[in-house]
Amino acid sequence: MTNPVVTSPQRIIGEFAANKSGVPARELVEEKLQKMLDKALYANGRPSAQKIRNFLNGTWLGEPLHVVLTDVPIGAWTVAIMFDALDLIRNRREFSLAADTSLAIGLLGAAGAAVTGITDWSDVDPPARRLGLIHGLLNVGVTALFTTSLILRKRKLRTGGRVCAALGYGLLSLSAHLGGKMVYEQRVGVDRTAGEVFPKDFVAVLAESKLADSIPTRAIYDGVSILLVRRGQRIFAMAETCSHFSGPLSEGKLVGDSIVCPYHASRFALDDGRVLDGPAVHPQPCLEVRVRNGQIEVRKPQAIG
Numbered sequence: 449m450t451n452p453v454v455t456s457p458q459r460i461i462g463e464f465a466a467n468k469s470g471v472p473a474r475e476l477v478e479e480k481l482q483k484m485l486d487k488a489l490y491a492n493g494r495p496s497a498q499k500i501r502n503f504l505n506g507t508w509l510g511e512p513l514h515v516v517l518t519d520v521p522i523g524a525w526t527v528a529i530m531f532d533a534l535d536l537i538r539n540r541r542e543f544s545l546a547a548d549t550s551l552a553i554g555l556l557g558a559a560g561a562a563v564t565g566i567t568d569w570s571d572v573d574p575p576a577r578r579l580g581l582i583h584g585l586l587n588v589g590v591t592a593l594f595t596t597s598l599i600l601r602k603r604k605l606r607t608g609g610r611v612c613a614a615l616g617y618g619l620l621s622l623s624a625h626l627g628g629k630m631v632y633e634q635r636v637g638v639d640r641t642a643g644e645v646f647p648k649d650f651v652a653v654l655a656e657s658k659l660a661d662s663i664p665t666r667a668i669y670d671g672v673s674i675l676l677v678r679r680g681q682r683i684f685a686m687a688e689t690c691s692h693f694s695g696p697l698s699e700g701k702l703v704g705d706s707i708v709c710p711y712h713a714s715r716f717a718l719d720d721g722r723v724l725d726g727p728a729v730h731p732q733p734c735l736e737v738r739v740r741n742g743q744i745e746v747r748k749p750q751a752i753g
């Protein structure tokens with residue numbers, strides 16, 4: 449006897465919604481949304497738009513700015529719930545005032561977290577993209593509940609305001625859980641070069657004759673990819689895996705003495721690996737280079753002192 453084929457309702461809906469090319473409709477929607485965001489955020493490549501984008505990504509900070517800003521609403525709304533509880537027990541004006549003020553501060557922080565989160569999400573690839581979208585939609589619900597809570601409080605409907613805040617906090621916990629999954633499971637915002645081990649002493653990775661001028665080239669040493677670039681008399685070497693989402697930098701484009709990642713156009717300085725343009729926020733590890741007996745040799749920079 450053959451086993452009956454078990455198909456989940458979610459799968460049936462997904463397959464039903466697939467278009468002629470076989471791509472599920474929900475993926476097309478996510479892709480379209482990302483393209484629209486990209487168009488708006490890059491503003492047709494205007495340099496000022498790139499600067500704003502760099503700021504929102506956290507390129508200047510060396511960490512995703514979104515992660516820092518999410519602490520504001522989470523912290524403020526936790527305080528608001530705490531003062532709501534105290535007010536309920538003690539019925540004191542100071543507690544209700546503190547709850548309302550914390551709630552308003554949380555809403556301001558949520559605006560910052562939303563703008564930076566949307567900017568980051570526009571460069572997130574599947575499978576984390578879906579999780580990011582759900583995380584964002586949940587946060588819209590959270591913000592709506594806390595906004596309603598504040599409005600009700602202003603209209604002297606404190607009990608309704610407290611209920612909305614409690615519901616918002618429950619939804620916030622679920623959303624924060626998904627945010628954590630994006631980082632710890634999908635590695636969004638994590639330095640993708642972390643854990644790569646580079647040689648401590650000089651080792652040969654490529655014959656000098658094989659490195660043409662201004663052609664980004666991949667060399668492999670002990671399973672780790674290394675990007676080599678010759679610019680005139682100088683040879684640069686750095687981690688080849690992009691710190692943002694593991695894009696192959698040897699397939700990127702050279703712009704002056706910088707390399708642009710082929711995946712989401714992060715730009716890194718060849719001389720020290722610093723991020724010139726996001727969405728990457730972590731610099732590329734650079735290596736020392738020398739040429740011996742016709743071979744290009746590299747090693748990890750030696751600690752000074």
Ligand code: FES
Binds near residue numbers: 692695710712728
């Ligand atoms: S992988 Fe995203 S910019 Fe390189």
